[in-house]
Amino acid sequence: MSWTLQNWLQNKLKEKLKWKKFFVVLDDLRNENYHDGSILRATFEAGAPRSTIVITTRNEGVSSMTVKRCKGSPLAAKVLDGFLLSKMNRHEWEDVLKSKIWDLPQMESEIYAALMLSYHHLPSHLKRCFAYCSILPKDYLFEEKRLVLLWMAEGDICFKMEDRVWDNNGRKPSTKARYLSYLGGYLDGIQKFEVFNDLTCSRTFLPFMLSFLGRCCLTSNVPLKLLPKLQRLRVLSFSGYRMYELPESIGDLKYLRFLDLSWTTIRSLPDSVATLYNLQTLILECCYYIKKLPSTFGNLVNLRHLNIRGANALEGMPPQMGKLTCLQSLSNIVVGKGSYSRVIKELGPLLHLRETLCISGLENVINREDVRDARLIEKHNLYRLSLEWNGNLDESQDRTSEFDVLNILQPHKGLKKLTVKHYGCAKFPTWLKVPSFSNMVRLEIESCAKCTSLPLV
Incomplete structure (x- = not known):
């Protein structure tokens, strides 16, 4: 096959696989050329994360040596497999499988040998x-x-x-x-x-x-x-x-x-x-x-x-939390009463927050502009969010303002899990629709007794 045609086919395959998750089986692969293997791997790198490629081969030399070293132990095979993933050609594999570490007398089992071999080949900073x-x-x-x-x-x-x-x-x-x-x-x-x-x-x-x-x-x-x-x-x-x-x-x-x-x-x-x-x-x-x-x-x-x-x-979070601009993980932020009621606005400058955040005590919010200053929709690295009100409030209390608070607290569209707890209004904001959150895998509406309708899911 000419280089021009090969390059054209690879580009076409890249286009087809771009951002897609795939499972590919390359059966009976006999080409051991390292350069060709690198080109082939680069073609599949356009796919989505966690895609899978399975390669089978008839190269009995390497295969039989691997089986022999692991002595039938699945755990040893798994450890060795994870280690060999970083080795890109046959010679590196053979160097590992022929290592003298396998034959040391203190290696009582094949599992210890596989682990020791993995440690032996670690970079020095990872060894420490x-x-x-x-x-x-x-x-x-x-x-x-x-x-x-x-x-x-x-x-x-x-x-x-x-x-x-x-x-x-x-x-x-x-x-x-x-x-x-x-x-x-x-x-x-x-x-x-x-x-x-x-x-x-x-x-x-x-x-x-x-x-x-x-x-x-x-x-x-x-x-x-x-x-x-x-x-x-x-x-x-x-x-x-x-x-x-x-x-x-x-x-x-x-x-x-x-x-x-x-x-x-x-x-x-x-x-x-x-x-x-x-x-x-x-x-x-x-x-x-x-x-x-x-x-x-x-x-x-x-x-x-x-x-x-x-x-x-x-009782609440201290003032000037917004100065903690290096914060990457904050498990909870508690909106308290009195002077603690404005702390929610301190979320605004915390642009590096990621993973999980719980905002509790939302019944204590007085100024809606403080909620707007939280800029929750800009926290693109948050994937799990919990919004909580107090579950022990007087039933006769006017809670209509909670709709506005929840409406302003719209998260970004990449959110994966959302929990709303003890919300006291009859309906939900229009942003709370599944088509708006294509990555949403879990939506929890908990103890929201006054709700007369649920979001369209």
Whole structure:
């Protein structure tokens, strides 16, 4: 086939596949030329994400060697398959399958060998990220997103196994250790942390609760005495402890980027938290007793992730939230009463919000222009949105203004999930029509007792 004809056919195929999701089977492929394979792959790259190409071949050399190495284990085959996807020619595949790692005596199973081989070929910066996972307890179930936030907080990870302290069992660790992690107990007093006294280079303080989540107690003198000694911390967690307050000295942790107080009984945050100018992540999930955030919270200009999901006692959001222009994830924004009623307008400058957002307390909105200033329709990276009113309002109360609020809160057309809860009017705005949201996969209308008609779905 001439080059001109081949090029014409490839362009035509690209046009047909553009933005379309497809499943293609190339059966009995015998051409092993790397250049031809690259051209063929480029043709299919015009399709939609998650399209699939299946290739079968009669090249028994590579195929039989792959089966032999995996010894019939589906898991080993899956690991090896994921790794080989990045190898683009036969010679690279053969180098992997002939690696001496498969024959090391300590490789008790083919699965370990496949995993070790994948690790061996990782770029150096990803190897350090992988090694960082050694601070996690064995068999600990962790969230992918949380691990990524920890990596972000550490910045340039220069991880060495001797730099970690993991439940040292009374042995004195190296004074240069930088990563502290341990299992939380039912009652943890200052004696448990005496081994940490000389670890002034520590960058991570990370407890893990396996058995007593929400029931572990931390004596009040632990953070009071420990934090002044750990001035280089980038990651600090007290998640899962029954603790009621943080000392003002937390504001001295100038390098802190990650602070996790989830599932604690903390009542309030000290004002000094607002001086942690390098803070990127603040997790207050399921802090059921916290009522207010510091009034100068808007000073945390580098904050990217704020999780207050389940902090149901919050009376409202602090002023000047709009200054947090680096925010990428904000679980909730609470519209409170009085001075808290105008906080919804602070959403306007937060153009980088993505994934999920819940706006609650909408019954407290007084000025409709504040709702308009939220510019919700411009938040193109939000895919799940929840709009909530209070479900315990007096039935005799006039709620006609809620229609205008919901009408102004029109999201962008790429939204995938929308929840409207405790809405108090009889009808919905005209924008709430499925043809307007071609990507919508879930629409929830919950506890909207006064509605006389549902959106046309």
